[in-house]
Amino acid sequence: MNAPNASGWRPAMGDVSDAETALVTASGDRALQLEEKLIFELGRPGTCGVDMDEPVGEVLPGLAPFLRKAPLALPGLSEPETVRHYTRLSRQNYAIDLGPFPLGSCTMKHNPRLNEKAARMAGFADLHPLAPQQTARGAYEVIEQLANWLVTLTGMDSVAMTPKAGAHGELCGLLCIKAALDARGDDRRIILVPESAHGTNPATAAFAGFAVENIPANADGRVDLAALTARLGPDVAGVMITNPNTCGLFERDMKAISDAVHAAGGYVYCDGANFNAVVGKVRPGDLGVDAMHINLHKTFSTPHGGGGPGSGPVVLSAALAPFAPLPFTRRDADGVIHLVEEVDAAAFGHSQTFGRMAAFHGQMGMFTRALAYILSHGADGLRQVAEDAVLNANYILRSLEDVLHAPFGKAGPCMHEALFSDDDLPEGFTTLDIAKGLIDEGFHPMTVYFPLVVHGAMLIEPTETESKDGLDRLITSLRSLAARARNSDPSLKSAPHFAPRRRLDETLAARKPVLVWREAVAAGE
Amino acid sequence: MPRYFTEEHEWIDVDGDTGTVGISDYAQGQLGDITYVDLPAEGAKFAKGDSACVVDSVKAASDVYAPVSGAITEVNSALADAPELVNTDAEEAGWLFRVTLADASELDDLMDEAAYAEFVKGL
C-alpha cells in the first residue's frame, strides 16, 4: 500500500486545561470574537475611500471670507477597510436576525426583506420631497393607500401621516387636542396619565405645554376607573391610556373611560405602541378613542436599526380630524391625489390645521416598508398576527409562572406580552441578573424594570414571528436561570461571561462623561 | 447643632438662622451610585416643599425638597467634581446647600434623629 495519510493531518481534539480558557492572544481577538478599534485610531488624514474628479476652477470670490481656516480633522478609510470596520462592529450586536429579542413593549419581530427591496426602488428612494407634484404621484399614492389601511384597521375618521416616531405621534395627538380646545375657547391644562404609562406620555404632555397628573392602577393592573372618573372636570384636557397596557393587559373599561372623559368635555389619547396585540381583532375607534399613534416600526415591522428611525402616524376621530397637521394627501373627484400644503389647505377645507410639525411629509421610507408588509399579510394575515402574538405570550406566561412570579397571572390571560416580577427571586438576586444571564444563554434580555408599577419587572414580548422551537429554547433558558438564582449561583451575579463585553461601568460613564473621542483621552488609557 | 429630618429624607442642620441641607444616608443607599447633583443657584428662593435641587443616579433622578422656606446662601461646590461624596458621606461632607431660614417655626413639623430612624424602620 502507499503511505497512508502522507500529509500526517489527522483530526484531533486536543486536551483543554482550565488555564487555556484564560489564554490571552497577541491580537486581543479570539477567533470569531473580534475586537475593533475606533475609526480615529484606524484612519489616516488624507485617506479617502471614494474616487472623485479633481475640482477644476476657482472658488467664487464672494465665498472667500467664509472658507475654512483649517482642514476638517476627520480621518478616512479606504473601501476595504471601511467594509471590514463596520462588518466587525456589526458582529458585536445582537439582532432579531440572530434569535429571539423578547423586549416587552418594543415589539422586535422579523423584518421582511421584501420591505427593504420596496423602499429601495428608485422611484421611492431617489425621490425629492419637493419634486413637482406631477412627478411624485406614486409617492402620494403610497401615502394614500397606507392611510386607508390605517384608518380602516382602526375604525377612525382620518390619519395624520407626518409624525416621525411614536413620541412625535403623541405630540401630534396632543396638539390636535389642544387646538380643538383652543377652537372652542376652552383653557384646559391637565392631562391624566396612568402610572404604568411609557415615559414618553408624561414627557410629551409637558413638551406640549400641559401639566401632568398621575392616575392610579387598581389591583389587577388596569386603570382605576373610579379614581379616573373622580378626577375628571373642567380643567382636564384629556387622558393618555396605553391599550393594551404596559402590563400586557387589555383595558376592559376602555369604552367606559372614553365615555366618562367625553362627558366631562375631554379627549381620549390612546398610546398605540401595543396595537400589534389587537390589529385586525379590535378597532380603537369602536372604543371611543380620539387619537392614537401607530408605531409602524412595531406593529408593521419596519426595522428598528439600532434605535430608529421610527414612524408614528396618528389616527384621529372626527372631532380631532380638522386640526391635523400639514401636509397630507387628498384624492379629488377625478381620482387624482394631491399633496395638500400651506398654499391650498383652505381650498381643501382644512383651515383649522394646527400647522406643520416637521419638514416635508413624514417617514416615506417607512411607509413603503409598512405598506409592503400590510399588503403581504392582508386583513386575514394581520388578524393572525395578533392571535399568534397573544398565543405566544400566553404560552410563555404559563410555561414560566411556576418559577417566576407573575403578578397578574391569576387574573386571566395576558395579551401580547407576559409580565413577571422579582418577587420569587432569592435575596441578593435581581431582575438584572436574570437579564444578564439570558445574554450568556444567547438571547437578548426582556424589558427590565418597566412598567414601574411592578417591582423588578420583567416584560417578555415574544411576537408572532417566533417559532414554537424558539419559544421553547427561551423558556428552557429562563427556567435554568431561575433555578440558578434559587440555588444562589454566584456566577449569575457576574453574568454575562461570554458576551463581547462584561458588565459595563455605567456610573463612571455618567459621572465623567466622555462623549467624543479625543487624542488625550486615548493616551490616558 | 440641632438636626432635623423630613419624610422625604432630607436633613437640615440649624445654626442660628442658617440651615445646611442634605439627603439622608438611607436615601443615598436607595438611590445607588450618585452621578450628578444639579445644585440651585445661590440667591434662589424656595418655599418649604419646593424642589430645590435634583440628585441623579444612573437610572433615577430625584428631587430634593426644601425642608424650610428661605434663600440659598451657598452650595457645596465640591459635588461638581465629586458627586460620590453624597454616597460616601451623605450626612456630612455630602451636604447640598445652605439656606437662610425664613420661618424657624417650620422646623416644628420635622423629625429629630430618633424619630427619623423609627420612620425609616417602618418603610
Added chain:
Amino acid sequence: MRYLPLTPAERADMLGVSGVASVDALFEDVPAAARLPGTVPGLPMHASEMAVERHMAALAAKNVAAGAAPFFLGAGAYRHHIPASVDHLIQRGEFLTAYTPYQPEIAQGTLQVLFEFQTQVARLLGTDVANASMYDGSTACWEAIAMAGRVTRRNKAVLSGGLHPHYTATASTMARFTGDALNVLAPELSATPDDATVIAAIDGETSCVVVQYPDVLGRIPDLAAIAEAAQVKGALLIAIVTEPVALGLIEAPGNLGADIVVGEGQSIGVGLQFGGPYLGLFGCKEKFVRQMPGRLCGQTVDAEGRRGFVLTLSTREQHIRREKATSNICTNAGLCALAFSIHMTLLGGEGLAKLARLSHQAARRTADALCVIPGVSVLNKAYVNEFTVLLPRSARDVVRDLADRGVLGGVSLARLYPGEVALQNALLVCTSEMTTDQDITALSSALSEVLEGVAA
C-alpha cells in the same frame, strides 16, 4: 403566511399549555361588542411576495426618480452620490434588526458606531459634543430653541428670515402651544443675508437667535458677528445647517461662536427618500450637555477593564425623568446615523472638502449658464452649492413647465412661501458632484424655452 412560523398543530398544543380552548378565549378581556367576528371589512386578503413586489414597483414607476432626469432640487434635501458599500453595510441584519442598545454587552456594534458618529458630527459642526441623532433637522431646530430656553431661562427667540420655512413653521407650531415668543423675521430677496436685522432684533430678553448657514436662499451669514452680538445680550446662537456637505468648504459654525449647532444630516449617506427618514444632527458646547435632548453614547470600561460604550446621562430623558425630561424624544435615527457615519468614514475630512468643492464648481457653472438667459439673474453674492435665481415669471409655473420637458429644475420659493408675493418669481437651484455638464445644458436650454416670449 410566510412571516408566521406556527403550524396549526403547534397552535393547538400551545392553547392547551395556555389553559384555554380557543384563541378567542385569550381575548376575553376585550368587551364582546368591540371584538370583530371576522377580518376587518373592506380590506383585501394576504398576497404573495411576487404580487406585492409588482404592486410596489408599479407605484414607484409613477414617480420620476431624481436620477432619471437633470436634477437641481435642494431646499433642505440634497442628492449626493452614496457609495454602494454604505447601503450594503446598513443592511447587515446585526445593524438593521437591532433595537436601541439598552443591553450594552451585546450592542457594542451600535454603541461604538454612535460614539464615532458623535465625534464625527462634533468635529464637522465645530462643537464640543454631539448627541446620537434626532428625527431630522426641522424637529431638532425646535429642540434647540427649547434647550436655549432652559439654559438662559428666557423664552423669546429670534428666527432669521433665512431659516428654511418648514423649520420656521415647525417652531411656530410648537411655540403656539408652549407659549414661547418667536420673533420670525421676514424673508427678503437680497444678495446678502439679513444679519443686520437679526442683530438688531436681539435684546436682553432674547433666549436665542436661530440662523441658517448657508441660509435657505444659499446665502452665507456672518455667524461670528451674530454670535458676538448675541453673547453681549446673554442670548445663545443656534446655527442650522441643512446641507452639511457645505461644511467641507466653509468654516464650521461652532468655530465661529455658535453655542448650539443643529443640522440635517441627510445629504451624507442617507438619500432623498421623499423626505424621510432623515437625520437630525445636534451639537453644542460641553457646558450645556445636561440640557441636551436625545440619546447620548459615552465611553466607559467593563468589569475586566476593557473599553466599552453605553448610553449615558439618561436622567435627562423621558423614560427616567418623565414629565421633567429635556424632551419627549425616544427614538433617534440610528440607521441613518450609521449611513452618515459610514459615508463620512469613506470620505474623511479631505474627501468631504473635495465633495463640497465639486458641488460648488457645478453650482458656479450652472449659475454662469443660467444668468446669460434674458431676464434671468443670480441673487446671491456668495453660495456653496445652492443659489437663488430670479425669473421673469412665476417660478412655480416654471418648475412645472420644466418638469413637462423632463427637467427637475429647482424648488420655487412660491411653494416654500405661499402668499409671499415678492418671492413668487424666485427659484432655488442646487447642484452636487452628480451634476453633469449635460444636465446644466439641459436646464439652461429648457429654461430658455419656457421663458421664451416673456418680457424681462
